[in-house]
Amino acid sequence: MHSALSPSCIESMRLLAMKLEYTTDQYVAELQRQGEEAQALVGGLETSALNWRPDGRSWSVAQCIDHLARTNSLYLEVIREAVERNEDQISPGSSVYRPAGWPSRKFIESMEPPPRRRFRAFRRIIPAQGGYRSDEVLPPFLTAQKELAELVQKCREMDLGSIRFHNPFLKGIRMTISSGLLLIGAHNRRHLWQAERVKERAGFPG
Numbered sequence: 001m002h003s004a005l006s007p008s009c010i011e012s013m014r015l016l017a018m019k020l021e022y023t024t025d026q027y028v029a030e031l032q033r034q035g036e037e038a039q040a041l042v043g044g045l046e047t048s049a050l051n052w053r054p055d056g057r058s059w060s061v062a063q064c065i066d067h068l069a070r071t072n073s074l075y076l077e078v079i080r081e082a083v084e085r086n087e088d089q090i091s092p093g094s095s096v097y098r099p100a101g102w103p104s105r106k107f108i109e110s111m112e113p114p115p116r117r118r119f120r121a122f123r124r125i126i127p128a129q130g131g132y133r134s135d136e137v138l139p140p141f142l143t144a145q146k147e148l149a150e151l152v153q154k155c156r157e158m159d160l161g162s163i164r165f166h167n168p169f170l171k172g173i174r175m176t177i178s179s180g181l182l183l184i185g186a187h188n189r190r191h192l193w194q195a196e197r198v199k200e201r202a203g204f205p206g
Helices: 007-017 024-042 061-086 102-111 134-154 177-200
Strands: 164-166 174-176
Touching (some): 061 164, 061 177, 102 177
Antiparallel strands (some): 164 174
């Protein structure tokens, strides 16, 4: 069923998702859509296609998904810790996620596809060079998406724009949880878009 999604359908859904304000339910729906997109990207691919790299430098489909799983697991860990540490002090909120200000807005927007600026991946989230199998690459990403959805649903009555967490990759940078959630969504769309472009490249063995 997932593999029936056409590239044009996926692109249309992704464009609709590119916004900077989400309710909890909208955000959970976007996480679900991203999971389905990842399943559509990987579904039916042979190992050679999953690990194929266009020019020997760009990432494969599997590397894009693995990078997201690694990144989201780390973000999930620090965001969960921030919620637990401040749970008694978090004021009730409208469960609407917005950027904290102009710098957060610009950073989130810079992650949206198509990329207008390249970022070097931090060592902890650089994917393996190859050797991925389809039954191994998807579960960590889908698990992180599921756990993130469960966390925001648990916090739907909290003002997540009122507490900050330490960005696990940028030393000294603190973000509101609302901004962090929007950043995760944009970063997911960036690399799912990248994986889709890999499948469109000449020579792709899929």
